[in-house]
Amino acid sequence: MIPDAHDLHLYLKTQILGRQFHCFETVDSTNRVALELLRDGAIEGTTVLATAQTSGRGSSGRDWQSAPGGMYLSVILRPSLALENIYQLTLVAAYGIVRSLSRVSGIDIRLKWPNDLVIQQAGKLGKVGGILTETRIQGGVLSGAVIGVGINWQNPVPDVGVRLGSLSRTPLDVTLLAATVLSGLEESYFTWQARGPASIINGYERYLINLGQPVRTPGHDGEGHIIGIDAQGALRVLFLDGTQTLLAPHGCSLGYRT
Numbered sequence: 001m002i003p004d005a006h007d008l009h010l011y012l013k014t015q016i017l018g019r020q021f022h023c024f025e026t027v028d029s030t031n032r033v034a035l036e037l038l039r040d041g042a043i044e045g046t047t048v049l050a051t052a053q054t055s056g057r058g059s060s061g062r063d064w065q066s067a068p069g070g071m072y073l074s075v076i077l078r079p080s081l082a083l084e085n086i087y088q089l090t091l092v093a094a095y096g097i098v099r100s101l102s103r104v105s106g107i108d109i110r111l112k113w114p115n116d117l118v119i120q121q122a123g124k125l126g127k128v129g130g131i132l133t134e135t136r137i138q139g140g141v142l143s144g145a146v147i148g149v150g151i152n153w154q155n156p157v158p159d160v161g162v163r164l165g166s167l168s169r170t171p172l173d174v175t176l177l178a179a180t181v182l183s184g185l186e187e188s189y190f191t192w193q194a195r196g197p198a199s200i201i202n203g204y205e206r207y208l209i210n211l212g213q214p215v216r217t218p219g220h221d222g223e224g225h226i227i228g229i230d231a232q233g234a235l236r237v238l239f240l241d242g243t244q245t246l247l248a249p250h251g252c253s254l255g256y257r258t
């Protein structure tokens, strides 16, 4: 069923995100549509929402399985941001969305570095959602970004996936879920714009399920432990001899075993 734009506007408490809305029952990729709207000059906050995708895009060039019953949303942002700080947009989105979804659903949702929304169930991590940021650069300057958010709601999910809809303590529907995602994202976006990356990094780390996790990194003997992230989204790893190293996002994967 096509998401109800009227319901969505009733639930929305945002100032800019979601004020312009495009709803689809099925679309190839909400990120693709949003990037096209970005190119055509759509205003900041323009949002694309669908309940199914035929070519959903995941991170690292993977597909995002997007069967009917999920929530697939993309929102256009137009921050002025140096190119080396682009990854901050994913951190801003991850922090804002996990915080808002946890509050509204009553479920302890956490972040698995760098861009997964997860829950821990019977000692196993389950993925309830993911974030894919795509950007456009013109003349060496960021002209805009699309934050794509996929939430496993009532859709069939792959092995590591979990349906949030089966766990939520609050009766949500796709439009309320979308409004919750947009409110959380807008709140952290405004905080980041007003107070800089430090506020977001601290918040992100509070939800980071990988804190304290042992990891091995090339060039170091022995295990290190994850102690946080830096402003570019890299993992900070501390070794027993007191040295630290950084692991860049998508330079490695932490896997789904706990």
Ligand code: BTN
Pocket: 028, 029, 030, 031, 032, 053, 055, 056, 057, 058, 059, 060, 062, 064, 071, 072, 073, 074, 115, 116, 129, 130, 131, 132, 148, 149, 150, 151
């Ligand atoms: C990940 O791999 O974890 C990120 C997945 C992001 C999927 C969302 S669904 C809505 C938006 N449209 C897409 O094609 N991808 C993103």
